[in-house]
Amino acid sequence: MAALQERPVGFFTDTSICIGCKACEVACKEWNQLEGNAPHFTADSFDNTGQLDAQNWRHVQFIEKIPDNKGTIGTPIAGGQAWLMMSDVCKHCQQASCLEVCPTNAIVRTEFDTVFIQQDVCNGCRDCIAACPYGVIGFNEKTGTVHKCTMCYDRLQNGLQPACAKACPTESIKFGYLDDLHAAADTRLATLQKQGFAQAQLYGRDTSAYGGLNAFFLLMDKPETFGLPNAANATLPSRNNVPGYLGGAVTAVLGLLAGVLAFRSSRMSGEQR
């Protein structure tokens, strides 16, 4: 296998052709030797993975818009679909919230423009978990560190595509150089819109969400349906730095005044011990 060039790579996940087989989840666990969580019965969904976390670096979401007792679907989906499926994964954001807050520099950007957690540097502070707007990162009690999709960094270094993309039977998950993927996504979106899927849209293809996502999606409904913040809500944690410190500084000045008002009277009146 030819070595990959050191160019931005990514995933283009086309949810319109995902069949929910979970081959991506299995391939990911096998390659990355993830034990997985104990299975649990969710009772209201075919999704028994639940969420992305330290053991689930791929998660096939089942968005079930099943008809209610009256036989109507709450929110009709273009094309009359009752199920939406999406293989969720770390987005490898261009402006990554996790990388931004990480105090130890354990989270780095690789030569392939992906976001990677160095396990020998991470000290398990979990600040990245609070920062990640997609709920991607999980804490592993055994290792005492946080984990997420590495985009199979070891495979990339050896010229191989990530395990999930390799295993996907419908090519819903496409791996490649980012500019190639963008072109493929644009073509696919145009085709779907021509077929009447008005809700079809690309998420993370442009810079409106975190400067662009290396793992971007073709969605068949609005982003929030899939647990993805829309452009207005795709905000970095650092937005609160200046207002936060400013609020603290103003309070410090007011606190100083409050203290001075309380203690200066004694000095002015010349009170002695």
Add this chain to the structure above:
Amino acid sequence: MPEHFAVAPNWEWWILAYFFFGGIAGGTYAIGTLIRLFGAPADQGAARTAFLVSFIALIPCPIFLSVDLGQPVRFWHMLVDTSAGGPSFKYWSPMSVGSWALLLFGVFSFVSFLGALGQSGTSALSGVGRWLAGAAGAAWSVIGSGLGFFIAGYTGVLLAVSNEGVWSDAGWVLGGMFLASALSGSAALLLLLWRGRHDAQAGTVTRLEIADRNFVILEAILILLFLASVAAAGTIGKLLGALLVLWLLVLIGLAAPFTARGARMGAPAVASPLLALLGVLALRALVIFGGQL
């Protein structure tokens, strides 16, 4: 209206303990400096107590923080970049800035602690005590107070610089609210320690009470602003339900300094600052746990 999909980092009891003790350490240092610079000679004993309390409260802080880490022995990764070499400092990451601030504040607090011991009669440390009583010592205390204010308040900014509901919704107010709360809790603790002392001047106690009430008023205003912020963001529901008990403790803590006015001895003199401190703890618990529900 903001929508949040972030999951909880499971910051729990160790973090709550750090936020509380860090707030007291920073708050008492700042109050000690205020008394040192603006108080009467009769008040200087309270300033010494404040500096002693500050360092004692600070001692467990790095322990709490390290124990909370998944890899406690890697606590030093906060300060040293083990992958690129050199110091690890990111001014845009409150956790990174806070780690350095904690280290620096530890130096200031420790020296002031030694000085307070020297001024209290420990002859081996009398030189430090004399130095801190002079102009250079005043400058030292002022710089230390700046760091103390930071330690007391940055924890709120740390929570705000995230994508969690509640925390990031009140981004501009959380740091200030924790700071004001730390000041009121610190004043309450000094009152608790100072009221019963036989050598305590009535004037000193009165001034501490006034300072406490001033800080509580500031804290109450900031709590209202915090509530308005989370209500506007639509996440106030996370702070209700089972957490109403904590709100009750916060309210009692805010009211306490106004109920024991002038009490020198007995139950009210002890209960009032204890309830105020409990309120400070409850406020932090509310924010930490409420944000992760």
